Amino acid sequence: MHLKNTALFLVLAASALLAGTSAHADNKAIAIDEMTAYLEFVEYGGGTIFPEQIPKEEYAKMLVIDARESAQFNAGHIPGAVNMEWRQVLAKSSQIPKNKPVLLYCNTGTLSAQAGFALRVAGWDNVRILQGGYAEWKAKGGLDAKAKAKAGSTPPKH
Numbered sequence: 001m002h003l004k005n006t007a008l009f010l011v012l013a014a015s016a017l018l019a020g021t022s023a024h025a026d027n028k029a030i031a032i033d034e035m036t037a038y039l040e041f042v043e044y045g046g047g048t049i050f051p052e053q054i055p056k057e058e059y060a061k062m063l064v065i066d067a068r069e070s071a072q073f074n075a076g077h078i079p080g081a082v083n084m085e086w087r088q089v090l091a092k093s094s095q096i097p098k099n100k101p102v103l104l105y106c107n108t109g110t111l112s113a114q115a116g117f118a119l120r121v122a123g124w125d126n127v128r129i130l131q132g133g134y135a136e137w138k139a140k141g142g143l144d145a146k147a148k149a150k151a152g153s154t155p156p157k158h
Contacts, residue, residue, distance in 0.1 A: 049128040063103070066106075067111055104130065106133050107135055
């Protein structure tokens with residue numbers, strides 16, 4: 001799969017250098033084929049994870065990316081997170097490892113899901129989207145969401 005994604009990248013990069021409508025149409029067809037293949041392969045939930053599924057100590061083992069605008073990031077974020085606006089994840093993908101877990105989040109999970117989809121189609125299979133985003137993470141107890149869910153008798157709703 002990695003070789004397929006690398007080959008796709010090279011094909012798209014080379015064809016981007018070509019001028020003309022047919023090259024654009026070819027790129028679009030390739031992109032649609034890759035997204036179709038991804039959607040047929042991806043597990044239910046598309047790589048989402050709930051705050052109560054993440055033990056506090058796991059955050060230090062992940063690259064946590066806050067995909068919101070810098071003003072929102074500066075107003076509050078998950079400790080240790082780096083700010084990378086959702087539209088920039090592919091442009092800054094060299095900063096995103098493929099050999100350790102990556103957690104993406106925004107306010108509610110919508111924009112980070114789009115960024116995560118782009119990364120996963122581009123070959124990152126280690127990306128998870130924080131379901132409910134920063135708002136739900138805070139509401140469920142932040143870093144202690146798993147411990148709080150375990151202490152309560154109600155199982156997490158997925």
